[in-house]
Amino acid sequence: MGKAKMKKLREVSGFSFVYENKNFLAPALNDFEGNVIDWKGAWAEKAFKNKQAITMELACGKGDYTIALAERFPERNFIGVDIKGDRLWRGALTVQSKGLSNVIFVRTKIEQLDLFFAPHEIDEIWITFPDPFPKKPDTKRRLSAPSFLSLYKKLIKENGLIHFKTDALDLFDYTEGSMKEAGFELLTVQRDIYGNHLEDEITSIKTYYELMHLADERTINYLKAIVK
Ligand SMILES: C[S@@+](CC[C@H](N)C(=O)[O-])C[C@H]1O[C@@H](n2cnc3c(N)ncnc32)[C@H](O)[C@@H]1O
Incomplete structure (x- = not known):
């Protein structure tokens, strides 16, 4: 690992909201002082000192969506994972420089989130530009594979919304199918949102990966579903 990356990994641990x-192998969540925290069912109160609804972005990368949403919706709490x-680290620097108090980041494997969050603690989920895993044997690793959808059902409140954005059409089609199969109610299924002028103020927020895909002239697809 390069020195610059090591430095970022060291520094990210020092933010009070990470x-x-x-x-x-022995999962536990540590705060910036190295304390193990167990806030299952109490994240809004403990991490944000309020009772606001929680939007969680999975595979948030540098946290672009989380941060843009948090700026637009100060009355909600945001957790980037x-x-x-x-x-x-990049997202944390931005949150700090913007002085946002409604964003935290959790560094973990998504697969282990139910160890840290109570059933139905999350109000809404966003997944933006997850790895497409195009090869057949890898499809179970997709963040919209059945095992992940079962996890989201556990985490999100009844009738909570899930939003999904990707440039990968194969993954998009797969996700439409897997969500239907899981019983989610698809509210919006939009292919090529910009080409078809379907974007709005929220769906046109662009992440680091989205900007790269747009530069490659790839189309962007969006769907929204109620988790049932
Ligand atoms: C292609 S990047 C997209 C990042 C960001 N959403 C964006 O649009 O810029 C996919 C991200 O998923 C994260 N990721 C993939 N599998 C994960 C998992 N099982 N748990 C947590 N993060 C995961 C990777 O670390 C990476 O940052």
Whole structure:
């Protein structure tokens, strides 16, 4: 690992609004002082000191969507989740420089989130530009594979919304199918949102990966569903 990356990994642990699961074999969440925290069912009160609804972005990378949404919706709490500390470091710097008090980041494997959050603690989920895993044997690793959808059902409140954005059409079609199969109610299914002028103020927020895909002239697709 390069020195610059090591430095980011060290620094990200020092932000008071970043919580890290440092050992996936013995999962636990640590705060910036190294204390193990167990806030299952109490994240709004403990982390945000309020009772506001929680929007969680999964695989948030540098947290672009989380931050843009948090700026637009100060009356909600936002939790960005990713496994990569160097990406979260970038997001954490932005949150700090903007002085946002309604954003935290959790560095963990998404697969272990139910160890840290109570059933139905989350009000809304966003997934933006997850890895497409195009090869057949890898499809179970997609963040819209059945095992992940079961996890989201556990985490999100009844009738909570899930939003999904991707450039990968194969993944988009797969996700439309897997969500239907799981019993989610699809409210919006939009292919090529910009080409078809379907975007709005929220769906036109662009992440680091989206900007790269747009530069490659790829189309962007969006769907929204009620988790049932
Ligand atoms: C292609 S990037 C997209 C990042 C961001 N959403 C964006 O649009 O810029 C995919 C992200 O998913 C994260 N990721 C993939 N699998 C994960 C998992 N099982 N748990 C947590 N993060 C995961 C990666 O670390 C990476 O940051």
